[in-house]
Amino acid sequence: MLDLPQVPNLAEAPNDADTEGCIQCQMGSKLVLFVTGNCHWQCDYCPLSETRRDIDWMFANERRCETFDEVIEEARAMRATGAGITGGDPLMARERTLEGIARLKAEFGPTFHLHMYTSIPFRPEWASEFAEAGLDEIRFHLLDLEAKRYRETIAACSKAGILTGVEIPCEPDKEDDLLELLETLRNLEVSFLNLNELEITVGNHHNMELRGFNLSTEITAGAAGSAELAIAMRDRVMAAERGEPDPKDGEIREAYGYHLKFCTAVYKDAGQLRRRFLRRGEATIAPHEVLTDDGTLLFGAIRASEDTKEEWMSELVSVTGLPQRFLLWDGVNERIEMPLVVAESIAEDVDAPISMVEVLPTHERLEVTVVWLNAQGS
Numbered sequence: 001m002l003d004l005p006q007v008p009n010l011a012e013a014p015n016d017a018d019t020e021g022c023i024q025c026q027m028g029s030k031l032v033l034f035v036t037g038n039c040h041w042q043c044d045y046c047p048l049s050e051t052r053r054d055i056d057w058m059f060a061n062e063r064r065c066e067t068f069d070e071v072i073e074e075a076r077a078m079r080a081t082g083a084g085i086t087g088g089d090p091l092m093a094r095e096r097t098l099e100g101i102a103r104l105k106a107e108f109g110p111t112f113h114l115h116m117y118t119s120i121p122f123r124p125e126w127a128s129e130f131a132e133a134g135l136d137e138i139r140f141h142l143l144d145l146e147a148k149r150y151r152e153t154i155a156a157c158s159k160a161g162i163l164t165g166v167e168i169p170c171e172p173d174k175e176d177d178l179l180e181l182l183e184t185l186r187n188l189e190v191s192f193l194n195l196n197e198l199e200i201t202v203g204n205h206h207n208m209e210l211r212g213f214n215l216s217t218e219i220t221a222g223a224a225g226s227a228e229l230a231i232a233m234r235d236r237v238m239a240a241e242r243g244e245p246d247p248k249d250g251e252i253r254e255a256y257g258y259h260l261k262f263c264t265a266v267y268k269d270a271g272q273l274r275r276r277f278l279r280r281g282e283a284t285i286a287p288h289e290v291l292t293d294d295g296t297l298l299f300g301a302i303r304a305s306e307d308t309k310e311e312w313m314s315e316l317v318s319v320t321g322l323p324q325r326f327l328l329w330d331g332v333n334e335r336i337e338m339p340l341v342v343a344e345s346i347a348e349d350v351d352a353p354i355s356m357v358e359v360l361p362t363h364e365r366l367e368v369t370v371v372w373l374n375a376q377g378s
Helices: 020-027 068-077 090-108 126-133 148-159 175-187 205-210 226-242 265-284 309-320 340-349
Strands: 030-036 058-060 063-065 082-087 113-118 137-140 163-170 192-197 259-263 297-303 328-330 335-338 354-359 367-372
Touching (some): 020 030, 020 082, 020 113, 058 068, 082 090, 126 148, 148 163, 163 226, 309 335, 335 340, 340 354
Parallel strands (some): 082 113, 137 163, 192 259
Antiparallel strands (some): 297 335
């Protein structure tokens, strides 16, 4: 079975200064709306897989969607309280993004929180369009860490009433530039700086290898040195806020005027993702399924065909006394799903393959484990 680090042991729980977008993400209540895979920039650390990069597809969480009706359906399936709009870059599909913002606000109301990521210093006049559509929060990814080119767009977004900030990966080989960025952001109208631990993924591992980055540990995708630098930057901002000497150089600095949040790779993968799975699982679980601590669904299954399914289901009800609603026919995989405890109890007494199945509670119900419980399945 899928075995991830347990959530209570993970660092960086929400705090009062975090933005609403961060809080909902950490709660697992945020829908991830991937508007398009298109992007105007080719960042060497881009974590996107080849199945999404530079492809103009839309996804709601793990579900590919053709319409916003499907996006809304997915939001309801996980009882979402908000959405993070990402890509690629949502500005590469601006009209679609505006439509999505307006549709989600119209469907779920003004308290449905929407935040968006972009690396494009777009026309300042567009800021009011996003605000009027219902965007609550925007996070700018600064290309080459050049903050000044975003000044007018950031100011326009802030003036339009959108909570405005910066979100970037913490690249361990750019310490001087990142420390300088802390000072530069003093003069921009930003409310927060989010630092993400740089991740080494299937989509970027070759580029990360060329830059000399290694994994920090065996249980995380984080690049060695990224977390240490991010923590030092966070400590500097916090020390300045309290009027205390910087832990690294002892200098007392004026308060920066914005909040700095650091999010680890482990927390993103094993905390936020698991909580979203748990939330969707709780909302969509069937009577015969069990929701695990990892956010997966467990059940038993017996192999059957379209012609024999009725006979099998009738016999299962008769022999076990199981109510019909605890049995589900899966025509795609040609099996009858049932409670795992029932499958285990009958495994040695039937002449058909019996299995334990573990799936993710996503729209596609991706299988992560299948264990055969009798000789017929081996």
